[in-house]
Amino acid sequence: xxxxxxxxxxxxxxxxxxxxxxxxxxxxxxxxxxxxxxxxxxxxxxxxxxxxxxxxxxxxxxxxxxxxxxxxxxxxxxxxxxxxxxxxxxxxxxxxxxxxxxxxxxxxxxxxxxxxxxxxxxx
Numbered sequence: 768x769x770x771x772x773x774x775x776x777x778x779x780x781x782x783x784x785x786x787x788x789x790x791x792x793x794x795x796x797x798x799x800x801x802x803x804x805x806x807x808x809x810x811x812x813x814x815x816x817x818x819x820x821x822x823x824x825x826x827x828x829x830x831x832x833x834x835x836x837x838x839x840x841x842x843x844x845x846x847x848x849x850x851x852x853x854x855x856x857x858x859x860x861x862x863x864x865x866x867x868x869x870x871x872x873x874x875x876x877x878x879x880x881x882x883x884x885x886x887x888x889x890x
Contacts, residue, residue, distance in 0.1 A: 771885035775825020775839065778878030782818035782846070785871030786811040791863040800868060810853065814872055817846040821879040828886040836886030843879035850876060 790800045790807065800811035820842045828835030850873045857865050 769886075771828070771836065771882045772826050774878060774882035774885060775822055775828075778825070778843070778875045778880075778882055779818040779822030780875075781878060782821075782872050782875030783815055785868050785875055786814055788868040788871055789866030790868040791857070791866050793863060797866065814846060814850065817842055817849075818875060818879070821846065821876070821882075825879060825882045825886060828883070833887060836883045839886065840880060840883035843876050843883055847873065847876040847880060 786800050788799070789797045790803060791798050800807045821839050824835045824839035824842065828837075828839055850869060854865070854869050854873065857863060857869065
């Protein structure tokens with residue numbers, strides 16, 4: 768396996784793990800994205816699907832199929848943009864303390880972006 772493939776797998780895995788980490792705390796209660804209701808659950812599933820697509824395209828984007836790394840970059844950029852917009856929205860809401868979840872997801876998409884750059888660079 769090439770370095771870009773390993774990094775793509777790692778980035779996707781980090782995003783998926785991030786969706787299960789603490790999302791927010793309200794008083795004494797810690798909530799995950801899956802325990803906050805249907806809207807947060809939909810957001811988590813969206814991030815998981817984007818991470819899966821990044822992982823698939825990053826894994827197969829090698830040698831003659833380097834263009835798949837460009838597709839990986841597009842999905843990783845969409846995921847990163849969405850999570851940073853989501854973080855901005857959460858910062859505006861003062862009643863929630865933001866958990867580790869959103870920052871881990873952002874890190875995972877940044878790692879996926881790095882894997883796509885490596886995949887394109889090695890064509």
